[in-house]
Amino acid sequence: MTAPAELDQRLAGMSPAELELLEQELRARLWQKRWDRWKPYPWQVPPDEVPTLGWWLQLGGRGTGKTDGCARYMVAHVNGPPCDPRLRGGHRMAIIAPTQGDAVEACVNGPSGLRAHDPRVVLRTTAGGTFARWPNGAEAKLFGSHTPDDVERLRAGGNRCLVWMEEVAAQRRLSEAITHSEMGLRIGPNPHYIGSTTPKPRKELVALKANPKVIVTQGRTRDAIHLPAEMRAHLIAKYAGTRIEKQELDGVLIEEIEGALWSMAGLDAARVGATPPLSSVVVAMDPAATSTDEADEMGIIVAGRGQQYIPDRNGFQRQHGYALDDLSGRMPPVEAARKAIAAYHQHKADAIVAEVNNGGEWIGTVVRQIDPTVNYRTVTASRGKVTRAEPVAALTEQGSAHIVGSLPDLEEQLTTWVPGDASPDRLDAYVWALTHLMLAPAGNLAAVA
Structure with missing residues (x-):
C-alpha cells in the first residue's frame, strides 16, 4: 500500500490532464463497483x-x-x-x-x-x-x-x-x-x-x-x-x-370493483375532451378531519354546469355537469385555501362550496382572511354519504355528468369506493360539486358573508 506522503508527492507531480484522467478512471471504477453490487428482484x-x-x-x-x-x-x-x-x-x-x-x-x-x-x-x-x-x-x-x-x-x-x-x-x-x-x-x-x-x-x-x-x-x-x-x-x-x-x-391491476357506484366503463363513456359554454362553475372543498390534520387529503374539485340543454341517455333535456380539475392532496389548511381561491379566480367561479360537518368550519375563516372578495358558501350533510353519492353516480350512468380529459386520482376513488367503506375526500368534493350544480334544490346552500 502506498504511504500517504508518497501518494501526495506523486499527485503533486501530475499535470492537470493526468489528474483529470486519473479522476475519470477512479469514477469509472466506483461506478463499476456500484453496478456489480446491484442485486435485482x-x-x-x-x-x-x-x-x-x-x-x-x-x-x-x-x-x-x-x-x-x-x-x-x-x-x-x-x-x-x-x-x-x-x-x-x-x-x-x-x-x-x-x-x-x-x-x-x-x-x-x-x-x-x-x-x-x-x-x-x-x-x-x-x-x-x-x-x-x-x-x-x-x-x-x-x-x-x-x-x-x-x-x-x-x-x-x-x-x-x-x-x-x-x-x-x-x-x-x-x-x-x-x-x-x-x-x-x-x-x-x-x-x-x-x-x-x-x-x-x-x-x-x-x-x-x-x-x-x-x-x-x-x-x-x-x-x-x-x-x-x-x-x-x-x-x-x-x-x-x-x-x-x-x-x-400486490401490484394487481383491478379493472372493476364489485359494488362500486361508478365504473371505469361508465366514466369513459361519458368522458369529453372539452366543455361547451358554462353557465356556472364552483370549487368544492371537502376538508380533512381537522384544520391541522395533514394525514388525510383535502378534497378540492372544480366543476361546471353547461349552458345548453342537451339530451341525456334517456332523452331528457338537461344541463350537463363537467368535472374540470382535481386539486386535492395532502396539504396544510392555508395551502388548501390558496389553491381553492386561485382556482376560483382562474375559472371565474361563482362560489367556493365547502362542507362543514366534518370539522370544516375553519375553511371559511381562512378563505376570508386570504381573500374577502370570494363568494363562499357552506353545505351541511343532512343525508348519509351513500344517499348523497347515488344520485351523482346516476348522472354518470345517464350520460349527463362528464370528466373533462382525465383526472386519474379522482377516477380511481370513484371506481374503487364501495358503499360502507370510508369515502375519500376527492370523491366527497366531487359529490358536493355535482350536487350543488345539478341536484341541489333552492336554499340548500348557505351563503357566508
Whole structure:
C-alpha cells in the first residue's frame, strides 16, 4: 500500500490532464463497483428483447423497486450499442413522469434514480428543456404530462430511441403522452418503451396489459426483502383482504370493483375532451378531519354546469355537469385555501362550496382572511354519504355528468369506493360539486358573508 506522503508527492507531480484522467478512471471504477453490487428482484430483470414500439412494463406494489429497475435499464441502454452512431453518445431518450419535477426527483436524483446507478449522470436545464446527460453525450429529456403545456412540449419532443414512463397510472394526460411520445420513437433499429407503475384502473393501462407487444413483470411488497420486515408485516396486516392490498401491495391491476357506484366503463363513456359554454362553475372543498390534520387529503374539485340543454341517455333535456380539475392532496389548511381561491379566480367561479360537518368550519375563516372578495358558501350533510353519492353516480350512468380529459386520482376513488367503506375526500368534493350544480334544490346552500 502506498504511504500517504508518497501518494501526495506523486499527485503533486501530475499535470492537470493526468489528474483529470486519473479522476475519470477512479469514477469509472466506483461506478463499476456500484453496478456489480446491484442485486435485482426477479421482476426487475428485463426481458431479453422488447419488441419494436413495444413495452417492458413493471407493475408492482409499494417498495418493489419499479423505478430502480427502469433506471438500471436506461443506464445499461446508454452503455450498450449505440442506437444511432451519428449521434453524440449514440442515444437520445425521454423520461415522462406525472410532472417534470417528479422526473427530476424520482428518476434522476432519487435514491433509485439514474444517478444512483451511474453517478456520472448530470442534470442540465437549457433553453431546450431539462436533460439527464452522460459524459459520452447521450441524453434523456425530461417531460411531465400534467398540463396542456406539457402535452405541447411532448408534441415537439423530438425523436427518441427509448422512452421511460414513470408511474404510468398516475399521469393525468396519459393517452396524449403515449400518442405524442410514440410518434417520436424513430431512432435506431428497436425503439421502445419501459414503464413503471403501481397499477390503477386506467383504460390505457388495461389496454397496455392486453397488448401482445407489452411484456409485463409484477412484484409484490411482501416479496420486497430489501424493505424492513417490520414495515412489510405492518402493511400486509393492515390491508389484508382489501382492494388496497391487491392494488397497492400486490401490484394487481383491478379493472372493476364489485359494488362500486361508478365504473371505469361508465366514466369513459361519458368522458369529453372539452366543455361547451358554462353557465356556472364552483370549487368544492371537502376538508380533512381537522384544520391541522395533514394525514388525510383535502378534497378540492372544480366543476361546471353547461349552458345548453342537451339530451341525456334517456332523452331528457338537461344541463350537463363537467368535472374540470382535481386539486386535492395532502396539504396544510392555508395551502388548501390558496389553491381553492386561485382556482376560483382562474375559472371565474361563482362560489367556493365547502362542507362543514366534518370539522370544516375553519375553511371559511381562512378563505376570508386570504381573500374577502370570494363568494363562499357552506353545505351541511343532512343525508348519509351513500344517499348523497347515488344520485351523482346516476348522472354518470345517464350520460349527463362528464370528466373533462382525465383526472386519474379522482377516477380511481370513484371506481374503487364501495358503499360502507370510508369515502375519500376527492370523491366527497366531487359529490358536493355535482350536487350543488345539478341536484341541489333552492336554499340548500348557505351563503357566508
